[in-house]
Amino acid sequence: MTADSNPALLDTEGPLGPGADGDPAAAGAPSARGPRARNTRAYLLYVLGKLGGAVVSLFAVLVTSFFLFRLIPGDPVKQMTGGKRVSAEQLAAMRKEFGLDKPVMAQFWDYTGNVLSGDFGTSYQFHAPVMEKIMGALPATLLLTGTAYVLYTLIGIWLGTRTAWRNGKLGDRFNTGLALTLYSVPSFWLGLLLIITFAVGIGPIPGMFPTGGLESGGETGVAYVLDVAHHMVLPVVTLVAVGYAQTLLVMRSSLLDEMGSDYLTTARAKGLRDDLVRRRHAVPNAMLPTVTLMFVNLGTVVAGAILVETVFSWPGLGGLFYQALSVPDLPLVQGLFFVFSTAVILMNTLADVIYPLLDPRVGR
Numbered sequence: 001m002t003a004d005s006n007p008a009l010l011d012t013e014g015p016l017g018p019g020a021d022g023d024p025a026a027a028g029a030p031s032a033r034g035p036r037a038r039n040t041r042a043y044l045l046y047v048l049g050k051l052g053g054a055v056v057s058l059f060a061v062l063v064t065s066f067f068l069f070r071l072i073p074g075d076p077v078k079q080m081t082g083g084k085r086v087s088a089e090q091l092a093a094m095r096k097e098f099g100l101d102k103p104v105m106a107q108f109w110d111y112t113g114n115v116l117s118g119d120f121g122t123s124y125q126f127h128a129p130v131m132e133k134i135m136g137a138l139p140a141t142l143l144l145t146g147t148a149y150v151l152y153t154l155i156g157i158w159l160g161t162r163t164a165w166r167n168g169k170l171g172d173r174f175n176t177g178l179a180l181t182l183y184s185v186p187s188f189w190l191g192l193l194l195i196i197t198f199a200v201g202i203g204p205i206p207g208m209f210p211t212g213g214l215e216s217g218g219e220t221g222v223a224y225v226l227d228v229a230h231h232m233v234l235p236v237v238t239l240v241a242v243g244y245a246q247t248l249l250v251m252r253s254s255l256l257d258e259m260g261s262d263y264l265t266t267a268r269a270k271g272l273r274d275d276l277v278r279r280r281h282a283v284p285n286a287m288l289p290t291v292t293l294m295f296v297n298l299g300t301v302v303a304g305a306i307l308v309e310t311v312f313s314w315p316g317l318g319g320l321f322y323q324a325l326s327v328p329d330l331p332l333v334q335g336l337f338f339v340f341s342t343a344v345i346l347m348n349t350l351a352d353v354i355y356p357l358l359d360p361r362v363g364r
Contacts, residue, residue, distance in 0.1 A: 047353050054349040061341040062115060065334045066108050098124065098331075115338065121331035125323070130335040133320060138302075140214055141316030144232060144309070145301045148239035153294055155240065156247025160290075163248070164255035165278055176252065183245035188307040191238045195311070198234060209234050212313030235312040239305055243297070250293050254286035261285075292351050299347030303340035 095101045099110060114121060120130035159179075163172040182190075201207035210216070210231050219227045258264070259282065267277045302317070309318030317336060324332035 043356055046356060050349050050352045054345050057345045058342060061338060061345070062112060063108075065337040065341070066111050069328060069330055069333045069337070070104070098122075111334070120335035120338070123324075123332045124329045125327050126329075126332070130331050133332060134317065134335060134339060137315060137317045137320045140314060141303075141309070141318065142301065143228075144235055144314055144316060145239065145305060147232065148236045148243060148305075149297060149301050151236070152240040152244035153247055153297070156244040157251050157287075157290060159244070160248040160251025161255060161278065161283055161286075164252040164259070164286075165282075167256060167259075175248070179245035179248045182241050183249070185242060186307075187238055187242045187305060188311050190241060191235065191308055191311040194234045194238060212311075214315050235305075235308050235314055238308050238312075247290065247293060247297075251286065251290045254289045255282060258282050258286045288355070292355065295347045295351035295354075296344070299344035302343035 092101070099107060102110070111121075118131070120134075122128065123130055123133055126133055159175050163175045166172050195211055196202060199207050199209045199211040212231075214231055215224065215227050216231075261282075264277055264282055267280075272280075306318035306321050308314070309316045310322045313319065317339075321333070321336045321340075323329070324336060
């Protein structure tokens with residue numbers, strides 16, 4: 001058989017083939033223009049496209065964070081006076097101090113330049129740099145929402161897997177119904193209900209937990225850690241009860257789609273136990289939508305839970321955002337909104353970048 005009649009020989013034995021120099025290692029090496037190089041190039045283009053989309057989204061957030069909150073009723077300068085009698089000259093001086101005497105577009109370009117340099121301005125009500133206030137409240141939010149995030153993600157994946165694998169049985173119907181019910185419950189209403197029942201006490205049930213706050217004060221060492229954990233119980237339970245349902249439902253739906261696949265039938269035919277089929281074959285393939293949801297929820301960890309933090313007087317970013325809205329403290333509101341939105345955009349972009357690594361079909 002000649003090389004002309006067999007195209008495969010042209011790729012490996014022709015004068016331009018990788019094995020032309022007689023090196024066996026070179027003969028087995030992939031060509032620079034082979035499938036691996038093309039896949040890498042396609043993935044890089046995919047990543048660049050996602051990063052470009054993230055930049056556009058961040059600019060849209062920048063514009064929105066500036067103009068949206070200027071629609072809030074009320075004069076922030078008058079709010080800063082606390083209802084005291086202030087002359088028109090003093091109000092004008094305050095507006096000039098905070099740059100509110102300039103045209104709106106001039107304020108926007110000043111704001112854009114400051115944000116790009118990492119400066120979100122000075123808070124009207126706290127008279128401190130906005131970034132300083134954000135960084136001061138961030139640890140409390142990460143502690144509360146981070147703990148809740150880990151718990152409701154693990155619970156949601158575990159229950160979603162078990163309910164799907166026992167589809168139609170009593171446990172499946174009960175867990176799915178409970179998840180749908182809790183998912184539709186407003187978080188602030190559930191928080192208030194828990195405070196009334198387990199903090200204030202109702203009937204024979206005594207109050208066992210604090211009504212709010214991060215700590216009681218005066219504790220140190222292990223006693224301080226236990227005190228903070230005691231204050232975290234009710235807000236964490238509130239966030240977990242509302243948050244785990246979404247993960248459960250997504251995981252259950254994904255696993256149900258996989259359960260009819262031929263590869264699971266093949267795995268069972270090989271004699272694998274049902275538990276191994278679920279853990280080693282079905283669950284990993286059903287995890288892709290759940291992974292996306294996990295990254296989206298991870299972005300909201302930084303944003304905190306505004307309503308829950310407000311109900312429980314938790315000194316985090318959510319409570320700080322509520323205080324800023326009540327003034328309105330424009331620099332603080334804009335800074336918090338930008339930070340919240342940036343966290344969500346970055347986590348979504350990271351999920352998009354990782355997704356093709358989990359499923360090569362994505363991004364082609």
